[in-house]
Structure formats: structure tokens, C-alpha cells
Amino acid sequence: MIMDFLSVLQFAFVQRAFLGGCVIAVLCAILGLFLVLRKMSLIGDGLSHVSFGAVALGLLANMSPLYVALPLVVLASFAILKLTEKARLYGDAAIGIVSALGIAGGVILASVSRGFNVDLFSYLFGSILSIGNEELVLAVALSAVVLVVVAVFYNDLLAVTFDEEYARVSGIKTARVNMLLMALTAVTVVLAIRVVGIMLVSALLILPAATALQLARGFKGALLISALAAVTAVIVGICISIVLDLPAGGAIVAVNLVFFLAALGVKKAVG
Amino acid sequence: MSAVITVEQLSARYNSVDVLQEISFEASAGDYIGVVGPNGAGKTTLIKAMLGLVDISGGSVKLFGEKLQCFSQWHKVGYLPQRANFSLLFPASVKEIVGLGLLTQKRTPKRLGSGDEALIDEALELLGIGSLRKKLIGELSGGQQQRVLLARALVAKPEVLFLDEPTAALDPQIRESFFDTIRALNQDARVAVLLVTHDLGEIGQHAAKLLYVDKRVVFYGKFSDFCVSAEMTDYFGTHSQHLICHQHR
Numbered sequence: 215m216i217m218d219f220l221s222v223l224q225f226a227f228v229q230r231a232f233l234g235g236c237v238i239a240v241l242c243a244i245l246g247l248f249l250v251l252r253k254m255s256l257i258g259d260g261l262s263h264v265s266f267g268a269v270a271l272g273l274l275a276n277m278s279p280l281y282v283a284l285p286l287v288v289l290a291s292f293a294i295l296k297l298t299e300k301a302r303l304y305g306d307a308a309i310g311i312v313s314a315l316g317i318a319g320g321v322i323l324a325s326v327s328r329g330f331n332v333d334l335f336s337y338l339f340g341s342i343l344s345i346g347n348e349e350l351v352l353a354v355a356l357s358a359v360v361l362v363v364v365a366v367f368y369n370d371l372l373a374v375t376f377d378e379e380y381a382r383v384s385g386i387k388t389a390r391v392n393m394l395l396m397a398l399t400a401v402t403v404v405l406a407i408r409v410v411g412i413m414l415v416s417a418l419l420i421l422p423a424a425t426a427l428q429l430a431r432g433f434k435g436a437l438l439i440s441a442l443a444a445v446t447a448v449i450v451g452i453c454i455s456i457v458l459d460l461p462a463g464g465a466i467v468a469v470n471l472v473f474f475l476a477a478l479g480v481k482k483a484v485g
Numbered sequence: 486m487s488a489v490i491t492v493e494q495l496s497a498r499y500n501s502v503d504v505l506q507e508i509s510f511e512a513s514a515g516d517y518i519g520v521v522g523p524n525g526a527g528k529t530t531l532i533k534a535m536l537g538l539v540d541i542s543g544g545s546v547k548l549f550g551e552k553l554q555c556f557s558q559w560h561k562v563g564y565l566p567q568r569a570n571f572s573l574l575f576p577a578s579v580k581e582i583v584g585l586g587l588l589t590q591k592r593t594p595k596r597l598g599s600g601d602e603a604l605i606d607e608a609l610e611l612l613g614i615g616s617l618r619k620k621l622i623g624e625l626s627g628g629q630q631q632r633v634l635l636a637r638a639l640v641a642k643p644e645v646l647f648l649d650e651p652t653a654a655l656d657p658q659i660r661e662s663f664f665d666t667i668r669a670l671n672q673d674a675r676v677a678v679l680l681v682t683h684d685l686g687e688i689g690q691h692a693a694k695l696l697y698v699d700k701r702v703v704f705y706g707k708f709s710d711f712c713v714s715a716e717m718t719d720y721f722g723t724h725s726q727h728l729i730c731h732q733h734r
Binding site: 251253365366367368369370372373376377378379380381382383384385386426427430431432433434435436 | 536537538557559560562564566569570571572574575576577578581582585586588589591593594595596597619621637
């Protein structure tokens with residue numbers, strides 16, 4: 215059985231799944247920490263629902279869903295921000311509005327097309343094992359861009375996340391930092407759909423961050439723990455999925471949940 | 486002496502209600518001004534308007550001679566908000582939080598160096614919380630958190646300090662030490678201080694000037710002038726004026 219498993223690991227599609235999954239998991243883990251601490255965890259849900267509509271549009275137009283979803287989801291993330299600022303709505307209501315719009319659009323487009331429901335299903339529940347070369351290159355390239363941007367603006371993001379008002383008095387352009395965080399989250403959500411699917415994207419953003427918050431003794435430590443937990447969950451989750459023939463997305467989220475519960479247990483035991 | 490703060494005809498509205506009406510005053514280096522007034526008088530709004538944190542409906546604010554809209558020398562400004570607006574779950578250490586106060590001096594990518602570590606340690610020692618540097622902010626008491634946020638406000642060695650109800654969470658002993666620190670900064674480094682409080686008696690022990698706000702400026706001047714002002718006697722009554730002034734030194 216071990217030999218069978220090791221031979222499966224030699225397949226290019228499995229190697230692509232591990233590489234793509236790990237890179238995207240790191241993104242989700244890092245941005246997730248900022249989002250969870252800003253009480254914006256559910257933005258992952260909202261933007262993934264917009265992705266549903268965007269993917270449906272891409273399939274209907276016979277274009278790559280990823281390329282259609284990227285700009286649309288980034289625009290949706292700015293819409294959430296503007297609704298919060300201009301329409302005097304709390305963030306959850308703004309996310310709810312944009313999210314509902316995405317789902318409604320997707321359902322209508324799916325109904326109109328009648329032909330691509332099977333493809334849409336793979337986006338709903340993820341299919342990391344079917345990630346292609348082109349998608350992998352795009353995921354790695356975009357991930358590199360996101361990570362560099364986070365590294366460059368690390369202290370701005372930290373300041374705004376900790377205390378937005380004080381960050382403004384520090385001369386930080388908080389509106390720009392908020393837009394940056396939204397755009398990075400939108401890109402990450404679109405990439406993460408391939409790993410765990412539209413239905414489970416928010417788990418990839420929230421669970422590693424929640425795990426890190428139980429154990430970390432500093433912000434950089436929290437980012438590191440969050441990233442390590444997320445990458446380990448992807449590797450273990452894909453392995454479980456191969457061995458037990460389970461959906462990879464569900465397995466990855468389940469492993470993340472186990473890590474969170476273990477961290478909670480450790481925290482209770484220690485302190 | 487050039488003005489550190491110049492406020493001219495400043496007005497602010499919230500939900501169509503006037504919160505501040507044509508406030509004007511000026512503060513210079515070395516001024517220690519107690520900003521007082523009844524609840525809902527607009528004290529916090531005034532501080533926030535001077536820092537660009539709330540929209541104003543009229544008038545202007547200048548910091549160090551520069552219009553607020555163009556102001557960029559934020560390293561000269563220290564701010565301690567009334568309520569710390571952060572999550573107790575936040576996994577940042579005291580050192581990391583205080584370090585945020587140094588970002589005003591940095592260009593993107595804002596990185597802290599070894600010299601900054603020394604400044605952070607100096608600010609923590611000044612406030613007697615050096616031993617807490619590795620603690621998480623959420624593990625501290627309200628009073629300790631307040632001192633960490635004051636350290637963040639002081640770490641860049643500002644030339645003006647905006648303090649909004651800074652002693653509300655502090656016990657009497659720490660309050661005294663807090664006021665000693667502020668007095669030393671004010672007198673030795675000539676840092677201008679604007680301190681909002683609802684405790685008129687206490688501020689008289691520390692501030693040299695009084696800015697009494699009740700949506701508009703009721704009084705602005707030296708505490709000693711306030712205490713002999715017949716106009717203020719008419720406004721407050723002899724008893725209240727005496728209560729405000731009896732602790733002034």
C-alpha cells in the first residue's frame with residue numbers, strides 16, 4: 215500500500231496539486247490572520263460567492279473562469295469596501311449584499327446555459343488534483359506577487375489591523391491599505407477556489423489563523439504558525455484524499471479543523 | 486513663538502447636529518492645556534478633528550504651520566485615544582505595539598532597525614513597563630495597556646501630545662506617576678500637551694492653561710486668569726469656579 219501511495223506521488227498532477235495547494239494555503243493563512251483580527255473573516259465567503267457568479271459567466275462565455283473571476287472578484291471586494299464607507303452599512307451587511315448578488319448571478323447564468331453544471335460543480339467543491347500547468351504557473355506567480363506586497367506593506371497592514379484610527383495619525387493612508395488588503399484577498403479567494411472550492415474557501419482563510427491565535431506569542435509568530443498549519447493541512451489533506459479516495463477540499467478543511475482543536479487543547483492545557 | 490496648533494473657526498456636524506461651533510485657539514511649544522467641558526461638549530470630537538480623524542464642516546486646523554490636509558510631519562504628533570480600539574485576542578507583543586509608533590518616521594517598506602529597538606526600550610522604561618516588553622497586549626491589565634499605548638505615543642519623541650481621557654483606567658498611584666511623566670516631557674522637552682479630561686479639579690493641578698469647551702469655546706487662557714475671571718464667575722457661579730480652582734497650583 216505504501217508503495218502504491220509513493221507511486222501515486224510521482225504523477226505530475228499530484229505534484230502540481232501539492233505545489234499549488236501549498237502556495238495558495240500560505241496566502242490564505244497570511245491574509246486570513248489580518249482578516250480574522252479585523253473581524254472580516256466572512257469576506258472570504260462573500261467573495262467566493264461572487265466567484266460562483268464569475269465562474270458561471272466564464273463558463274457561459276467559454277472563457278477561462280479564473281481569468282473572468284479575478285477582475286470581477288477584485289471589483290466586488292472594492293464594492294464591499296465602498297458600501298461600508300458610503301452607504302453607512304456594517305461590513306457584514308455589505309458582504310451579504312455582494313455575496314447574494316454573486317450567487318443570484320451564478321444561479322441565473324447556470325439556469326440559462328443548461329450545459330455547464332458539471333463544470334460549475336467542480337468549482338463549488340474544489341478539484342486541486344485537476345489543476346493544470348497553466349493554472350499552476352498563474353497561481354505561483356500571483357502568490358509571489360501577493361507575498362511580496364504583504365512583505366512590503368507588512369507594518370502598514372499590522373498598524374491598520376491593530377488600530378486603524380491610530381494608523382491614520384501615524385500618517386498611514388489607511389484607505390489605500392484597506393483597498394490593498396481587499397484586492398489581495400480577492401485574488402487569494404479566486405486562487406483558493408481550486409483547492410477547496412467555493413463552499414469551503416472561508417475555512418482556508420479562517421481556520422489556520424484561528425489555530426495560530428491559540429498559540430502565538432507575537433504577530434510574526436502568528437503568521438508563521440498560521441502558514442505552517444495551512445501548508446501541513448494541505449499536504450496531509452491531499453494524502454488522506456489519495457489514500458482514502460475522499461474529496462481533497464473536504465479532507466484539507468477537516469485536517470485544518472483538527473489542528474485548530476489541537477491548538478485549543480494545548481492552550482487550555484498550558485494556560 | 487511659532488504655533489504648534491492653530492485652530493480657526495472650526496465647526497463639525499454629526500447627523501445634522503452641531504458638535505463643534507466655530508472653535509478657535511492656538512497652542513505653542515511648552516503649552517500644557519487641559520481640555521474640559523461637560524459630557525457631550527465635543528472634547529473628543531475636537532481632538533479627532535485636529536488629527537483629521539473626523540470630517541469638519543467649517544474652519545481650519547494647522548499643525549506646525551501646515552494645513553492639516555497637507556500635513557506630513559506625523560512623527561511630531563503623539564496621540565493617546567480615549568478608548569483603545571483593539572481586540573484582546575490580538576497576538577502582538579508590547580514591543581511590537583510600541584514599535585508601531587515609529588512607523589511615522591519610516592518610508593515604505595517601513596522596517597524597524599536596531600536603533601529603533603533602543604527607542605522602544607527607552608519608552609517602556611520611561612513608563613515603568615520594561616518588564617512587559619514580551620507580553621501580549623491582551624494579557625495586560627487596563628492600566629498596563631494604557632501605559633503601552635502611551636509608550637507608543639511617546640516613542641517617536643513627539644513635539645505635541647494629544648491625550649484623550651488618559652487616566653480613566655489608571656489607579657491613583659499610577660495616575661500620579663503618569664502626570665509626573667507628562668509634566669517632565671512638558672517642562673524639560675517643551676512638548677505641547679492637550680489633555681482631555683472631565684475632571685476639572687485634577688487638571689488644575691497639572692495644566693497651565695484651560696480650554697473649556699461646550700460645543701464652542703467658553704474659556705481659553707491661563708488657569709490663573711480663569712480663577713479670577715468675573716465673566717467665568719457669572720458662567721459657572723462662585724461655588725463651581727472655586728471647586729475648579731481650589732486645587733490649581
